[in-house]
Amino acid sequence: MNGYTRGVKNAFRNKVRTVSIILILGLSTGLALSMLAANQAVTSKIEAVKGSVGNTVSISPAGARGFEGGGDPLTADDIAKVSKLANVVSVNKTLSDRVTSDNSNLQSAVDAGSLGRRFAGNNGQGFQAPAKLRERGDGGSSSQITRTFTPPVTIIGTNTPSKLATSEGSSSSTLTLTSGKLFDGTSTENVATVGKSLAEKNNLSVGSTFTLYGKDVTVVGIFDTGTSFSNNQVIMPIAALQTLSSQTDQYTSVTLTVNSIENVATVTTAAKSALGDSADVTNGSEQAESTVAPLKNIQTISTYSLIAAVGAGAVIMLLTMIMIVRERRREIGVLKAIGASNAKIATQFAAESITFTLLATIIGFIVAAIAAQPLVTALASSSSSSTNMGGPMRGMRGGFRALENVQNISATLDWSIILYGLGVAILIAIVGSLLTSFFIAKVRPAEVMRTE
Amino acid sequence: MITVSKLSKTFKSQGGDVAAVKNVSFTVEDGEFASIIGRSGSGKSTLLGLLGALDSPTDGSIVVGEKDITKLHDHALIDYRCRKIGFVFQNYNLIPNLTALENVMLPMEFAGVPKSERRPRAFELLEQVGLDEEQARRKPTRLSGGQQQRVSIARALANNPSLILADEPTGNLDSQTGEMIFDLLHSLARSENTTIIAVTHDLEIAGKTDRTFMLQDGVMTKKR
Numbered sequence: 309m310n311g312y313t314r315g316v317k318n319a320f321r322n323k324v325r326t327v328s329i330i331l332i333l334g335l336s337t338g339l340a341l342s343m344l345a346a347n348q349a350v351t352s353k354i355e356a357v358k359g360s361v362g363n364t365v366s367i368s369p370a371g372a373r374g375f376e377g378g379g380d381p382l383t384a385d386d387i388a389k390v391s392k393l394a395n396v397v398s399v400n401k402t403l404s405d406r407v408t409s410d411n412s413n414l415q416s417a418v419d420a421g422s423l424g425r426r427f428a429g430n431n432g433q434g435f436q437a438p439a440k441l442r443e444r445g446d447g448g449s450s451s452q453i454t455r456t457f458t459p460p461v462t463i464i465g466t467n468t469p470s471k472l473a474t475s476e477g478s479s480s481s482t483l484t485l486t487s488g489k490l491f492d493g494t495s496t497e498n499v500a501t502v503g504k505s506l507a508e509k510n511n512l513s514v515g516s517t518f519t520l521y522g523k524d525v526t527v528v529g530i531f532d533t534g535t536s537f538s539n540n541q542v543i544m545p546i547a548a549l550q551t552l553s554s555q556t557d558q559y560t561s562v563t564l565t566v567n568s569i570e571n572v573a574t575v576t577t578a579a580k581s582a583l584g585d586s587a588d589v590t591n592g593s594e595q596a597e598s599t600v601a602p603l604k605n606i607q608t609i610s611t612y613s614l615i616a617a618v619g620a621g622a623v624i625m626l627l628t629m630i631m632i633v634r635e636r637r638r639e640i641g642v643l644k645a646i647g648a649s650n651a652k653i654a655t656q657f658a659a660e661s662i663t664f665t666l667l668a669t670i671i672g673f674i675v676a677a678i679a680a681q682p683l684v685t686a687l688a689s690s691s692s693s694s695t696n697m698g699g700p701m702r703g704m705r706g707g708f709r710a711l712e713n714v715q716n717i718s719a720t721l722d723w724s725i726i727l728y729g730l731g732v733a734i735l736i737a738i739v740g741s742l743l744t745s746f747f748i749a750k751v752r753p754a755e756v757m758r759t760e
Numbered sequence: 761m762i763t764v765s766k767l768s769k770t771f772k773s774q775g776g777d778v779a780a781v782k783n784v785s786f787t788v789e790d791g792e793f794a795s796i797i798g799r800s801g802s803g804k805s806t807l808l809g810l811l812g813a814l815d816s817p818t819d820g821s822i823v824v825g826e827k828d829i830t831k832l833h834d835h836a837l838i839d840y841r842c843r844k845i846g847f848v849f850q851n852y853n854l855i856p857n858l859t860a861l862e863n864v865m866l867p868m869e870f871a872g873v874p875k876s877e878r879r880p881r882a883f884e885l886l887e888q889v890g891l892d893e894e895q896a897r898r899k900p901t902r903l904s905g906g907q908q909q910r911v912s913i914a915r916a917l918a919n920n921p922s923l924i925l926a927d928e929p930t931g932n933l934d935s936q937t938g939e940m941i942f943d944l945l946h947s948l949a950r951s952e953n954t955t956i957i958a959v960t961h962d963l964e965i966a967g968k969t970d971r972t973f974m975l976q977d978g979v980m981t982k983k984r
Binding site: 310311314317318321638639642643644645646647648649652752753754 | 806809812814815835838839841842843846847849853855856857858866867869870871875915919
C-alpha cells in the first residue's frame with residue numbers, strides 16, 4: 309500500500325459521508341456538464357445560423373424591393389463604386405423584369421387565381437371586362453367585372469447565373485438543371501434558361517426559341533427549383549436583358565460577396581456611405597443577430613450556470629477536504645512523527661480528493677445524460693417566452709425563425725464534454741488538494757501531541 | 761549517546777511567556793533505558809517532543825550521535841524522525857482504517873524500504889511483540905489495548921531506530937498488561953541495543969529503568 313492507495317481507501321472511511329459528498333458533488337458536476345452541453349449546442353447553433361446567413365451584402369434601389377415600392381434603378385456608376393470597396397471579392401448584378409403578352413409570346417404557367425387577381429388589382433394593373441360587357445358599352449361596375457388577369461412572367465438578368473437565387477431576394481430554393489446548360493454570365497447573346505413549368509406551358513425545350521421584346525431568345529437550358537413560382541421564371545445574361553428591355557446600365561439588385569463574415573459590417577457601412585440615399589444596403593448578419601439573440605441568452609445563462617456549478621463543486625470539495633483535514637489533525641501529526649513528509653501526506657489527501665471528484669464525475673455524467681436535454685429545453689422555452697414578449701414586430705418572420713432556432717437545440721454528451729468533465733474534476737481535485745496541502749503543512753506534530 | 765545541554769522551551773500565550781522546559785541538561789548512553797517522571801504539566805511530554813524533533817527548542821542543544829538535531833533543516837528533521845526515532849504513544853495512535861500489518865509497514869514506506877521487504881519485516885516485528893498472523897491482519901479497533909500498544913511498539917521498531925521515545929506507554933493499560941509492555945520494551949532495548957526514553961507516572965516502572973530523571977515545573981530536579 310502506498311500514499312495513492314491509502315488515499316483511495318481513506319475516501320471510504322466514512323461511507324455515509326462519502327456517499328453524501330459524491331452525490332452533492334455529482335449533482336454539481338452534472339449541472340456543470342449539462343450547462344456545458346447546452347453551451348456547446350447553442351454555440352454550434354449560433355455558428356450555423358451565422359454561417360447560413362453568409363458573407364454577403366445586398367443592395368437594392370432605395371425604396372424598391374423586387375417588384376414592389378418605387379425609386380430609380382441602380383446604375384453602372386453605383387456598381388463601379390461598390391465594386392471598388394475593400395474586402396469585396398465578387399459582385400452579383402441582377403436586373404429583374406416582367407413581361408406580358410404585350411412584349412413576349414411567353415404564357416405564364418401560373419394561373420392568376422383569386423390571389424393573382426387581388427394582387428393585380430391592388431397593384432393597379434390592368435384587367436379587362438369580358439367582351440360582352442365592353443360591347444354593351446356600360447363597362448359594368450367593378451363588382452360585375454369578370455377579371456381575366458394573367459400573371460406576368462419574370463425575367464431575371466444576371467452576370468453570375470451559377471450563384472443566382474432563382475427568385476430575387478426571397479427564394480432560397482436550389483436551381484437544378486434538368487436539361488441543357490447555364491449560359492455565360494458575361495454573354496450578350498439572346499440566350500436563356502427557362503423554368504420547368506414555363507417550358508412545359510410554352511412547349512419549350514433546349515434549342516427552341518421564344519420572343520422577347522420582338523427578338524428571338526434561344527433556350528439553352530431548363531431548370532427546376534421545386535417551386536411553382538420559381539419554375540415560372542426565365543434567367544438570361546444581364547447584358548442581353550438590358551439591351552432587349554432598353555434598360556442599359558440599369559440594375560434592380562446587387563449582391564456583394566465579402567472575403568470574410570467578419571468584414572460584412574464594414575463593407576455594409578462603406579457601401580451605404582458610397583451610395584448615399586440612392587440605395588438600400590442590408591446584410592444578413594443584422595437579421596442573424598436578432599435571430600440568434602434568444603440563443604445568446606441561453607448561451608449566457610448556460611455559461612454563468614456552468615461557472616457557478618464548477619465554483620460550487622470546487623467549494624464543496626474545498627470544504628470537504630478542510631473538514632477532513634481538521635478531523636484528522638492528530639493522524640497527520642502521527643504520520644509526521646513517524647517520518648512522513650508534507651508532500652507524502654498531501655499526496656495521500658490528493659488521492660482521496662481525486663477519488664471523490666472522479667466518482668462524482670461518473671454520477672455527473674449520468675445526471676447530465678438524463679438532465680442535459682430537459683434543461684436545454686427548459687432554457688429554450690424560457691428564452692422563447694421572452695422572445696415572444698419582445699413586441700409586435702418580433703412576432704413576425706424573425707421571431708418565428710428565432711423560435712424555430714431555440715426549439716431545435718439538441719444537447720448531447722460527446723467525447724469533448726466527457727473530457728471537459730474529467731478536466732474539471734481534476735481541476736477541482738487539484739484546487740481542493742492545494743488548499744489541503746496548505747493546512748497539512750500547518751499541522752505541527754508537537755501541537756497534536758499536546759492536545760491529545 | 762544523547763547529550764542534552766541547557767535545553768529550554770518557551771511558549772507564547774495570552775498571559776505571557778510560559779517556560780515548559782527550563783535549562784535541562786542530561787546524557788543517555790546508547791542502549792540505555794531511561795525514564796522521565798513528573799507530575800502533569802511538568803514538561804515531560806514537551807521534553808519528549810523536543811528529543812523527537814517534533815518541536816524546536818527556544819534554546820540549548822540536543823546532540824544525537826554527532827549531530828545537533830536543533831540545527832537540522834526541515835528535510836533532515838523528517839529524515840531524522842523517519843530513520844533514527846521510533847515513537848510509542850499513550851493512545852497508541854494507530855491509523856484506524858489500516859490493519860496492524862499496514863500500520864507497521866507505514867514508517868518503512870516513508871523510509872523508502874522496497875515494497876517486497878516491508879511485508880515480511882512487518883510480520884517479523886509483529887511476531888516479535890507477540891502478535892500472530894491473524895491478529896496482524898486486524899484493524900486496531902479489533903485489537904485490545906495491550907495488543908494495540910504492541911503494534912505501536914512494532915511500528916516504532918520498523919526502521920531500526922537508535923532511539924525510541926515512549927510517552928506514557930503503559931498509561932492506558934491495566935497494571936498487568938502495562939508490566940508486560942514495559943518488559944517488552946526493556947527486552948528490546950537489550951536485544952536491539954536501542955536507547956529508550958520513556959515518560960511515565962508509574963514510579964514502580966521508572967524504578968526498573970537504567971536511569972530516571974525527574975522534572976518539576978520544567979526543571980530537572982533529580983537524576984538517578
